Amino acid sequence: MATYSTNEFKSGLKIMIDNDPCTIVENEFVKPGKGQAFNRVKIRNLKTGRVVERTFKSNESVEAADVMDTEMQYLYNDGEFYHFMVPDTFEQYAATKEAVGEAAQWIKGEEMCTVTLWDNVPLAVTPPNFAILEVTDTDPGVRGDTSGGGGKPATLETGAVVRVPLFIDVGDVLKVDTRTGEYVSRAKE
């Protein structure tokens, strides 16, 4: 069993807490001038997404989580699972709706995503930073208004709703920042 000592703690380190894989979000060394030293950490549970605090005595060891980020191509959704493939090996993985989470609204097929595996099972999916998607529904475009002022909601082919400038029309293809959910520009066909 691999372990990490508190001296190895830093944000991004994956450890097991209460039998769940977690990632360290913040690590603070706490020590009074006289007395025991502690590491106070904020950790995100990778299964539930919840952030909790935990304090360890300095020099304690904590079990490492066998978590690995792998680049995979999104293939399709069979109604229950989302299927991904490692391009080099053609190895396929099926991710649950919970594991895919918010990423589902940005992927339609063929995108390269980061799939986080825990004991070889998909735990989380991170979409590419930018998605290129077609508008399927929005109020009619206002011709000539390229000011970018104001804005309106538009529904994309994946079901995602983003705020777009007034000149955007149904059928336009947009570039969207998946980290913020914000419209970036029109994408050239």
Added chain:
Amino acid sequence: MSETRDWRPSAALENLKLRARILAEIRAFFSARGVLEVETPLLSAAAATDPYLDSFRTRYLGPHAPHGRDCYLQTSPEFAMKRLLAAGSGPIFQICKAFRNGEAGRKHNPEFTLLEWYRPGFDHHALMDEVEALVEALLATGPARRLSYRELFLEHAGVDPFAIDATQAGDCLQAHGVNAALDEAAPDEWLILILTHVIEPRMGKGALFVYDFPASQAMLARLSPGEPPLAQRFELYVDGVELANGFHELNDAEEQRRRFEQELRQRYRQGLAALPLDEALIGALAHGLPDCAGVALGVDRLLMLAAGVDTIADVLGFPIDRC
């Protein structure tokens, strides 16, 4: 280290200038009060026996030690300064580097600057007055609050540190969102957890002295007789940051030896390295240390407060990851 290693200082130049200005102000403060500036060695043949301090060890080889001799970098100048006091120095202060292995974080660097001073004829309350005058002059903190250790815990955590058990300590921590495994056999650990995790964040702005610590946290302070016995020790917090620690100094050589030996036994139980205890300090106490109080103040943290920054790297040229 990679070839892209950053050579630049982590502190802004203005904070390095602030350091120079504050060091000059500290020296002027003590000069005006007739306190003598001294220097003592950073290298010592003996090490701090405190199980929670880890001394850097190095090796001297040359005249006086043809076969080599282990030396330790001091964790504070306390022992050497007490030898000066016993030799009749009168009131003294020092600004020096101190070293503590393993301590690095937002408020810690393993090599840091201490201001330490001793006042013959003062007790810890008289010395608190002088510390208050210094931080008022440097940080304009306004009048300081003074709370006993017990009052502090009652006010901010709602528990009596002298009557608490492991269950109550666990409940108190849980109630404040702190999750930690408690060692039932180590009450001082619970108290430190409550102090650092629950109380410090709630202290608020300004200067606060805490005094009358549990006897188990006396370190080098005298004990006041009574039930429970209390350590004549104080700490200064400014804006919730632990800034200084002071004692009405123990000057009983036999009691000092007992405390060193107790710490060495605890080190042994914890599987830590055996260390030579400071016979020169015991010798000085046996000769006679004047009745005095002493205090150590973290200069880097003082600068953090003066500059309004919350990371020690912002006031150090080259912290441990750049040194």
